[in-house]
Amino acid sequence: MTTGLTQFDLFGEEPVFRPATRTVKRKRAPRWDAEEAAVRLEESGDYRVLRKLVPRPVINREDSAFPRLAVLIDTETTGLNHARDEVIEVGAVAFTYDDDGNVGDVVGVYNSLSEPSGPIPPEITRLTGITDEMVAGQVLDVWGLERLVEPADLVIAHNAGFDRPFCEKLSPVFVPKAWACSVREIGWSELGFEGSKLGYLVGQAGLFHDGHRATDDCHALLEVLARSRDAGTKPPFAELLQASARSKVRIFAENSPFDMKDHLKARGYRWSDGSDGRPKAWWTEIDETLYDEELHYLRTEIYRWNDASPLTVKLTAQDRFKAR
Template identity: 75%
Template sequence: MLVDAETTGLQHARDEVIEIGAVACTYNNEGIVGDVVSIYSGLRQPSSPIPPEITRLTGITDDMVAGQEFDIATLDALIEPANLIIAHNAAFYRPFCEKLSPSFVPKAWACSVSEIKWADLGFEGNKLGYLVGQSGLFHEGHRATDDCHALPEVLARAVEEGGQSPFAELLRSSTRCRIRIFAENSPFDMKDHLKARGYRWSDGSDGRPKAWWIEVDEDLYDDELHYLRTEIYRWDEAEPLTIRLTAENRFRL
């Protein structure tokens, strides 16, 4: 199932979903997208007026959402049988969706931004507008249901004749386990080394530890642990905090 939403802002803790779209499709294990079987689209009035910049971006006005509420029962009926929830930037949408309905919580999620190597497929960027345009398609962007209809069209198209579709790559990526490693209490003078290796800084404001961190494929974990022990901590028994990420908890943490 593909899901997209429009919100009053970027902060999961305080902002609200004002539109949600969901399109349920069939697919097989080879990554072939089948038929659309169900669609849901809804608007909801937030607790405060929609910010002007959101209206400019989405076209959604206070008049459009006045008195509107989501039909959560209908939405849940789409979510319950879904094997995989796909969002274009799942790290943004998953927390909003899980606040909206607990039916989203136990589901496996996949991200069509971060789990497909779009550049290797010849695309100039991973924003949906670029992908749609370079696929020879056209759609009205920044409305939830329109984006949900456009994304499966892009995912289903093989870049080369006889080649595999982006969706096939996404399906494979979603089954892989990754390890998130937090280099807590690493020496301050090692920050440039960590940054050069691809570590990112977490300031602790989002509930994560305050530390440099990285995500690696499960089969690369031993190499990364060896790097930290020998180059950063210089202690053979160092055990940095690690979190195992699967499709069930990825993009939530």
């Protein structure tokens, strides 16, 4: 006789009871939009967000609608003296632009290492991250650098007074070029930036990057030059382009009275000890349009002689930042 109960074999294996299972549907976490989160943080007014700098894509020169060509260049060296020290890395980024100072497209990127004649000083390795092992057997590709720079209308460095002498030592292609300095020829404070060091500029432009390697710094500088801090204002590159086109005058206040040195220093004059081939004197560099005003100042406040004629050198973008 059977009943509604299940019949078990008393001599068989012990039955296993398995509880009924339920399929639990897990709720999917909403997709997290990083950029949306960054914008919301910024809009709160309590946060500043830095975005990772992504280099612009490289396109063919003929595909860019912008007519002019500039090259950003950065050198890493074994020291500060171009006559004695050596280049261990060169980075460059070529980009197009128009006459209004609008940045166009990246049309070339260059990077090359070079083994110096001796060990890299430890302080240079700490600063640049470049080791003796990295440059061992490396030879600078000068031909590739010349091919990138030769058609450029303008060469830009973030301390052209340092980079230009080293570059001219590498190749004569740099000698006749118009140069611009993104440290000295842009009024960064007037544009709302605190300081002119590249790291400060990049951070205040809302970006971060792997600094101190030459090509990385060129990409970073390009983004800073191309971005306006406020809507409706021109980008820093427009100011740099205008400044590079203006003629400058370098005035040497030779034989100025010793007790006038503090007055000259307060006005922005710098001291040259004559070791670099310049006259041993206080000197300044101003726009050519300000020359008459500066000459009047020197004659009335410093020399106190109406016929004083301090040494004056006119400079264009082709002449500025050369080694003296």
